[in-house]
Amino acid sequence: MTDPSRTPTVAVSNQKGGVGKTTTAINVSGALNELGNDVLFVDLDPQGNATENLGMMEAYDAEPPTLFDCLTDPERRDSVHDIVHDHAEMDVLPSNIDMTAAEPELTLSRRSGEQLALLLERVDDDYDFVVVDCPPNLGNLMDNALYASRNLLIPALAESTSKRAFELLFDHVEALELDYDITISERGVVVNRIDVRKNQATEMVDWINEAFDGVPVWEVRERAAVQKALENGSSLLEYDPECDMCEVFLDVAADLEEQFAAREVEA
Numbered sequence: 300m301t302d303p304s305r306t307p308t309v310a311v312s313n314q315k316g317g318v319g320k321t322t323t324a325i326n327v328s329g330a331l332n333e334l335g336n337d338v339l340f341v342d343l344d345p346q347g348n349a350t351e352n353l354g355m356m357e358a359y360d361a362e363p364p365t366l367f368d369c370l371t372d373p374e375r376r377d378s379v380h381d382i383v384h385d386h387a388e389m390d391v392l393p394s395n396i397d398m399t400a401a402e403p404e405l406t407l408s409r410r411s412g413e414q415l416a417l418l419l420e421r422v423d424d425d426y427d428f429v430v431v432d433c434p435p436n437l438g439n440l441m442d443n444a445l446y447a448s449r450n451l452l453i454p455a456l457a458e459s460t461s462k463r464a465f466e467l468l469f470d471h472v473e474a475l476e477l478d479y480d481i482t483i484s485e486r487g488v489v490v491n492r493i494d495v496r497k498n499q500a501t502e503m504v505d506w507i508n509e510a511f512d513g514v515p516v517w518e519v520r521e522r523a524a525v526q527k528a529l530e531n532g533s534s535l536l537e538y539d540p541e542c543d544m545c546e547v548f549l550d551v552a553a554d555l556e557e558q559f560a561a562r563e564v565e566a
């Protein structure tokens with residue numbers, strides 16, 4: 300069971316690279332903010348794309364303490380308060396160049412998958428939602444994101460290669476559930492960069508809808524404004540509120556609100 304007393308936390312995960320994790324994480328955070336939620340965005344990817352997109356390169360290049368220290372050294376967990384950065388739409392725990400050493404470092408630590416959860420406990424009371432942007436591999440960082448969140452939002456491309464990516468992801472999630480005796484809930488799939496002129500895209504969207512029975516599937520079309528918004532340091536909702544894809548991200552946010560409200564009622 301996900302713990303309903305905890306702040307709703309969602310890991311935006313798919314070990315396949317370039318499928319729209321960062322784009323989805325930033326835009327869903329922007330949409331949650333638009334709906335009146337206080338959002339903490341966690342950039343767990345050592346590449347730091349979201350940190351750069353959100354205009355925080357100085358944090359990526361900063362000297363310790365950084366997210367790396369807070370995550371890998373229990374004695375420095377409290378420094379997390381010092382590294383939360385302000386953005387117009389959300390608070391941000393930025394990635395840092397040192398995060399490239401986090402995978403091996405976490406392997407050496409006790410309770411290697413639980414470190415992000417222990418860190419977020421320090422700050423998440425201040426927020427309505429926590430959104431974690433994951434790196435593109437099935438490693439310790441991804442495990443930390445899944446363990447801390449227990450909730451999964453899966454961005455994917457409308458390509459046949461996505462089938463194998465889903466298989467690998469779910470094998471991994473199942474193994475983690477068994478290892479830690481936890482339940483991880485799929486909260487939705489965001490099919491990204493859809494080009495409706497391609498038959499393969501429509502076929503894949505149909506396949507995903509069938510395969511993910513009972514899990515919401517959203518469709519984001521290929522739009523220059525989506526890319527430009529990130530280059531401009533904000534979500535699409537801030538950058539181009541007229542863009543037709545804003546509605547999709549607002550739908551995802553509203554649905555997450557609903558799913559988590561239902562979770563509280565059940566408890």
Ligand SMILES: Nc1ncnc2c1ncn2[C@@H]1O[C@H](COP(=O)(O)OP(=O)(O)OP(=O)(O)O)[C@@H](O)[C@H]1O
Nearest residue numbers: 316317318319320321322435492520521522525526
């Ligand atoms: N709907 C869209 N329309 C146009 N461009 C998009 C759209 N979604 C994503 N992109 C672009 O696709 C590229 C990959 O997206 P993104 O960085 O979000 O993927 P990712 O899964 O986070 O990648 P990585 O695995 O490297 O972390 C980016 O350049 C992004 O701007």
Ligand SMILES: [Mg+2]
Nearest residue numbers: 320321344348
């Ligand atoms: Mg990314």
